[in-house]
Amino acid sequence: MAVKKIFVVGAGLMGGGITQVAATAGYKVTMRDISDEAVNKGLDAIKWSVEKFASKGKITEEVAAQAIENITPATSMDAASDADLVIEAVFENLELKQNVFKELDGITPKDAVLATNTSVISITKIASVTQRPEKVVGMHFFSPVPMMKLCEVVRGLLTTDETVSVATEFAEKIGKTPVVVQKDVAGFIANRIGLALSGTAIRLVEMGVATPEDVDKIMKLGFGHPMGPCETADMTGIDILHNAMVAIFDETKDPKYWPPELLQRMVTAGLIGRKAGKGFYDYSSGEQKSYWEL
Ligand SMILES: NC(=O)c1ccc[n+]([C@@H]2O[C@H](COP(=O)([O-])OP(=O)(O)OC[C@H]3O[C@@H](n4cnc5c(N)ncnc54)[C@H](O)[C@@H]3O)[C@@H](O)[C@H]2O)c1
Incomplete structure (x- = not known):
């Protein structure tokens, strides 16, 4: 055709x-x-x-x-x-x-x-x-x-x-x-992998193991990712990420896709990333600035 x-x-x-x-x-x-x-x-x-x-x-x-x-x-x-x-x-x-x-x-x-x-x-x-x-x-x-x-x-x-x-x-x-x-699985391939990574990264921040900045540094310097998972989450929108994780969880009941409580609270508080001026980083000055403390 x-x-x-x-x-x-x-x-x-x-x-x-x-x-x-x-x-x-x-x-x-x-x-x-x-x-x-x-x-x-x-x-x-x-x-x-x-x-x-x-x-x-x-x-x-x-x-x-x-x-x-x-x-x-x-x-x-x-x-x-x-x-x-x-x-x-x-x-x-x-x-x-x-x-x-x-x-x-x-x-x-x-x-x-x-x-x-x-x-x-x-x-x-x-x-x-x-x-x-x-x-x-x-x-x-x-x-x-x-x-x-x-x-x-x-x-x-x-x-x-x-x-x-x-x-x-x-x-x-x-x-x-x-x-x-080849199969219609929730999240297809990119989001199935990407959201598992985001969820794991956010849980490590939630546990106080590292700041978003340090998690991002690790993935960029250690794995050659052009952007870290927390920066990516801010760019995508914390609310969008939350909804996408819920959608995959609903289909699979796989707990790794259940949004971390930190992610849920950030949505409630309006810390939804770049578009709101603040998420894992602060964008209010026009630049990406770290503010997270453990
Ligand atoms: N933003 C991303 O990074 C991204 C990446 C991949 C896939 N997607 C998917 O792409 C889709 C669109 O996302 P987006 O980021 O462009 O959203 P968006 O909010 O920028 O655009 C959606 C547009 O759809 C329009 N719309 C709503 N109902 C309509 C209708 N009945 N007829 C015609 N237009 C209608 C809205 O007015 C709006 O302009 C979503 O399914 C999203 O999950 C988004």
């Missing part, structure tokens, strides 16, 4: 990033959000980013201009009626995603592939509300999408090989490296 027209649902951080890389690779992309304000905000972020890529010489001015031309903003789902591939990137909420997929199933051509960028929700659960579960697949991109090479292509229980091929080929065409996750 030749993928020509892309429909992206959600113009936030991930939907905008996916739209940008697809449009830069030459695809026509319709990017849909629920209001003009949300779509325009997404479009402005894409314009800023492609201009930065052009100013650094990573893409030509022509490619940058063509990328913006390739994007059609939308607030209605109707434009999905001629899409070959839909990529959904709305909030991480099962009911919302199922509603979006139900609607898409009624609007898109019967052979269109419907992909979700969910971080931890089961592909099979999302697919179950459609009449085409064999054409539903996970395409889990990483933030920031224009920089991060990985795309986990996740097979739901009923996803066919053909659907997996459509997703992997598209990921390659937009410059990503797809890795197929």
Whole structure:
């Protein structure tokens, strides 16, 4: 199946990033959000980013201009009626995603592939509300999408090989490296490993074994990680990390995914990371500063 027209649902951080890389690779992309304000905000972020890529010489001015031309903003789902591939990137909420997929199933051509960028929700659960579960697949991109090479292509229980091929080929065409996750397990591979690491790191801070700064130093200097787990948690959002751990725990009942009490208290106290100005580090000065004492 030749993928020509892309429909992206959600113009936030991930939907905008996916739209940008697809449009830069030459695809026509319709990017849909629920209001003009949300779509325009997404479009402005894409314009800023492609201009930065052009100013650094990573893409030509022509490619940058063509990328913006390739994007059609939308607030209605109707434009999905001629899409070959839909990529959904709305909030991480099962009911919302199922509603979006139900609607898409009624609007898109019967052979269109419907992909979700969910971080931890089961592909099979999302697919179950459609009449085409064999054409539903996970395409889990990483933030920031224009920089991060990985795309986990996740097979739901009923996803066919053909659907997996459509997703992997598209990921390659937009410059990503797809890795197929052969089973629809909670958290797939990246978050299954990543959240176990985050939980362990936060428990060590909670036990008073080391400060967030020292835990981060250990993982950066000892294992060559570009960022430590506490810095990563602040960047992701402590609330997002908490919800993702709960989602994996709910499915697996594996205690290593139950959020440490410290993480729960940080959410309650509003210490949710960079976006709040404080988490494991203090960002109020505009820089990342350590403040944690044991
Ligand atoms: N942020 C990350 O680092 C990251 C990484 C990988 C995957 N994800 C996943 O990607 C998805 C999106 O995350 P995000 O960080 O881009 O969130 P975000 O909050 O930046 O964007 C979500 C967007 O979806 C829009 N939206 C909500 N309902 C909609 C609807 N019915 N139709 C169209 N648009 C709708 C919102 O208005 C918002 O603009 C989530 O499932 C998340 O788990 C996020």
